[in-house]
Amino acid sequence: FIVALGLLLMFVAALWLLIYFIFLPKNLLKNFTSNRSRKSFAKGLLALSEGKWKNAEKLLLTSTKNSPTPELGYMAAARAAIAQNKIEQAFSYLDEAENSTDNPLTVDLTRCELWIKTGKNKQAINLLNRILKSYPNNPRALHLLTQATQNAGHWQRLEEILPKVQRLEVMQEHKVKQLTQHSIVEQLNQAQSASELQSIWKRLNKKQKLELNTIQAFAENGLKLGIYDEVAKVAEQTLNKNFNTDLLEIWARLPVENHEKIKIGEKWLKKQPENAQLLKILGKLCLENKLWGKAKGYLEKSLNLEPSAQTFKLMARYFDTQGESENALEAYRQAEGTSNQLIVIDNNKVIDKTPEQDN
Template sequence: MMKTIKFILLLAAILAVAWVTPALLRNPGLIQVELLGYQVQMTAIAAALLVAALFLIIWVAYALFKAPKTAVKNIKANVGRKKFARGLLALSEGKWAQAEKLLIQSVKQSPTPELSYMAAARAAVSQHNIEAAEQYLDQAEALIDNPLTVDLTRCEIWLKTGQADKAMPLLDLILKTYPNNPKAVHLLTQASQDSGQWQQLRNILPKAEKLKIINPEQAQLLNLQATEARFQTLDSVEHLMALWQGLNKKEQAHYLNQFCQHGIRVSAFQQVTEQIEKSQKTQFNNLLVDFWSELPHNLNHRLKVAEKWLSQHPSNPHVLMCNAKLQMAKKQWDQAESLLLKNMAISHSPESVKETNQLLGQVYQEQQQPEKALTHYRLAAKSSQAITVIDQNH
């Protein structure tokens, strides 16, 4: 497009000259100048050519006057570029001290001194000289109008030196102005992991995936890590429910076991009870049965529900054990004994056998049958030894 415009302008100029020249030749006009008693006459065309020549002479003289200074400037810039290139090469080769020295030397002669300072900051960090790196970055920031590049470098250095908490506020500020900056999104993803800001990590993952900073498999893995870590660190019923309600239905189904485990830990007994009952109606889960027996809440209701499960799954070891534990909590020793003996007959795993013997020992101890109690305690001890041997072999 620009070439076409230039061609049209050149053609118009040629046509204008072709139209004006014959008129000037027919009537060139005269210019008379009196100076110091002398009279000089010339045509308008000659005067124009003389003025043009005068301007040309002045321009050439000025260029010649500036040539040495320009040459020196170009030589210095070339020296600066060479030092900068050598500094970057030393930096890539791990020669940190040499790189820092060359990069700082290139600052005065470089057309882009801020790049020299930022590279020198990286070299200083590699030598564990954090204070010098910060000074270099401050000097780089003072040389430019937009501090984005320097701020990103600063955040990257903070992450490298284990200061993720320090980088988080600056990255948030950057993303408010540049919401789709790939480097900022990448650094915030890393900073969120390093500082344990798991909700922040979950929030930034969709954008990181959209910008192709991470692939869908990595996003899924990081989301899993973030959610599991949040379950691990929550410390109240309110935090548990805030996390749970922030999950979609598919995620709630996936994390139900973690919800129950940590719900019991933070005493969210009513909430765990409701979720277990709701889930067992659609898909029966043996691990939820185990959690049901651990709840120190609403014993009569839990026993009633467990007995319903027993009628539906009469040979399920988890259901038998759950009912036995609840009967023991009710001090119904005979019913507990019957359930434990039935579980003993169908249970095959060493862990289940050990736990069943331990509970039978407690039941017989409560029933004032010390010999039977001692027998089952011994069997539980043997099972424990067998489990230890199996673990050592694996």
């Protein structure tokens, strides 16, 4: 019995050794090819970082053979292909990557990134929105969506995601604030109807309504869409507290009764007596109301402070109304060259209205 047991044990041991030696070369080969795959992947990434796109693509494709994570090689190869403008090939590699993994999230994010790089922003937005339904706090998806929505001009969607972008610190706070402000301004600029513009303005918070760029966008588009009373109210409230010549120019174009405009403008002039733009606008309003003396005074002072083609043309209009054709021609001539002085011919005597220079 003991002899039989010994023979049995020897047989089992021999069988185990036989199996071991049969499979040993395969294991060694597997380890060898796996090491080659890792080395090819590392060399491919290095070539990619150095801008050697063709070599990188070749090495990265080689690394996918016998790799435990071939999807990584395919995704990196897709980047190398994009760099060579091989668009179809790049997305073919991404398809291979997706077929090589059970979790396509990383592949989908890479696909979106490459879509954005190749101008397919709407496709990227659609996929990123689907990703964020399953992974609502994914930082890379949020970052890519901020890029795609900017590129595609989807300003409302951009504004919607920015609070989460800030909360998760996907982007620096000052950048989030800039993008928020920009998205609001673009929505105001692009509103197609008075009701749409009013709706956007209504949902803004108090702080946002105090931003000058926001106010100007609302006023400019509101003027085009005909909500004159609202634009006048917002513009005048702002100009009373924070005078701005760009907003003043928008306000000046409002079809409001000129006597009321002159009254409001002269109130501002008490606080802004040296503002050439305001003086020019008051001069224009007075011209339209046939207040000749006031018109001349405001326009001359504006020219003394800041000569401009527009103001010279208004001065020429004034001279035309007074029958002073030579003076009008001289003003028109200077409007073309925007001279720094106004030479007025009065009863055959030349009057030089050169602006005073600081000593």
